[in-house]
Amino acid sequence: MNEVTDALAPIEDGQRAENCFLFGPSGAGKTTVARAAVRELRREVLDVPYAYVNCWRDYTRNAVLERLSRDLVGAAVPRSASTSTLLDRVHRDFNGPGVVILDEVDQLRETELLYDLHEFRGLSWIGIANDEVDLLADLDERVRSRVSVGYRVRFDRYGEDTIAEILERRAREGLGPNAASDEVFETIARLADGDARMGITTLRAAARKASSEGLSNIPRRLVEDSISEAEQEIARKTYSKLNDHQRVVVDVLQEEGPLIQRELHERYSERHDDPVSLRYFRDAHLAKLEHYELVETESRAGKKLYSLSEPASIGRVAQP
DNA sequence: ACTCCACGGGAACGTTTGGGCC
DNA sequence: GGCCCAAACGTTCCCGTGGAGT
Structure with missing residues (x-):
């Protein structure tokens, strides 16, 4: 979080921020950190233009530019606007500094887009991916030397104690002070195996079970069943x-x-x-x-x- | 040597849609 | 309003490469 904040810091002085790249396994909080850092920045510097793009869904140069045109400069554009039209529009109307989050950036099919971003005055980006990929590999030699990645931040899976801590805090805020014992949090954390989302979903399932039994706290015995229920819930959501x-x-x-x-x-x-x-x-x-x-x-x-x-x-x- | 398979680049086609232009 | 063009995009078809079994 500190590194991302550092990367963005120049924006507070009206400068272009450093590009940065976050990588690590899913469920490790990359997207959360990126969004939180931008939110924080926007508290410091009001109304810094920003955009969030999921490159899995918007994987063409055109699709990304369309999103930037809408979210960065607030210009609604027709669906089939040509790439050059979009490019012109953002060029004309965007006043840096600003930042764009490129989630799942390894899914981007046209990496020239990174060069387009570089050309927008004062715009910087936060790229997110599972593996450390060489984003700039496809770019032309001359272009590559100009587009730089100033920060590379590696994320690891959460440790059990971290997840237990997250669960404890969530339970305290959402369910009250004595919703469950430390042993329950620790057990869930261990079974969640580094995946915070799994842990949280399990906690929710367990709380639901407990409440339907009329209990005011979550007993240890409900944990195992709640894990498999959480797995089902997540799989069902994905399937849908x-x-x-x-x-x-x-x-x-x-x-x-x-x-x-x-x-x-x-x-x-x-x-x-x-x-x-x-x-x-x-x-x-x-x-x-x-x-x-x-x-x-x-x-x-x-x-x-x-x-x-x-x-x-x-x-x-x-x-x- | 031959065959089966996975993988991915790339050309081409069809449909949709907006933007002129008459 | 009608016509045509250009662009984007989903999709198909064709093809070369390379690994591994027989």
Whole structure:
């Protein structure tokens, strides 16, 4: 948090901030930190223009620029505005300094965008990704030397004690001072295995159970059940975000177990009334399912087996 | 050597939509 | 209002590479 704040500090003097790059496993709080740092900055310097872009959803240069045009300079633009139009608009109307959060920046297909950002006077960015990727690798040599990443911040999974602390504070604020014992928080933290979201969801499930039993605090014995309920809840939520193609894939894997890519595509094609080609299937659907950690792959003997990840199958079974 | 498979680059096509232009 | 063009985007088709089994 301090490093990101440092990176943004020049904005308080009206200067362009340093670009920075946050990486680490999911559930480690990268997005939360980025947003909090920007929120803090906006408390110091009122109305610093900023934008949040999820590059998984908006992965083209055009889509990102459209978002910037809307959120950075408040100019609503028609959907199919050309890239050059958008570029011109932001150039004309944006008065730096300002900052944009590029979440899941490794999903960006057109990395020239980073150069576009550099060209906007006073604009800097915070990039977020799972792995430490070389964002600038694709850029032209001359361009690369000008676009710099001043800060690289590595995030690790939360430790058990940190999660226990988070849970304790949440419980105190949300449920009251004696909602559960330290032992309960510690147990949940251990079972959540470094994933804060899992821990919090479990706490919520446990509180729900306790309250439906008429209890005013959470007993230790409810924890195990709450973990699996939390897994289901998360898997269900993820499943509901999928489109019909991806749901068919999950259903197929649920019923027919591990399959190689080509077989998986064949089964899917049989069940979906408007299946896409194998080539597109790979990029648009399989990649997404892997990204959401709904499907796992295992390479063995030159083949690659696709199967449902454990929580996903639990959640799927629980589907109405 | 041959075959099967995963992977990904890239050209091309079809549809949609806004922006002129008459 | 009608017509046409350009741009973006989802999608398909084709192809080369490279790993691994037989």
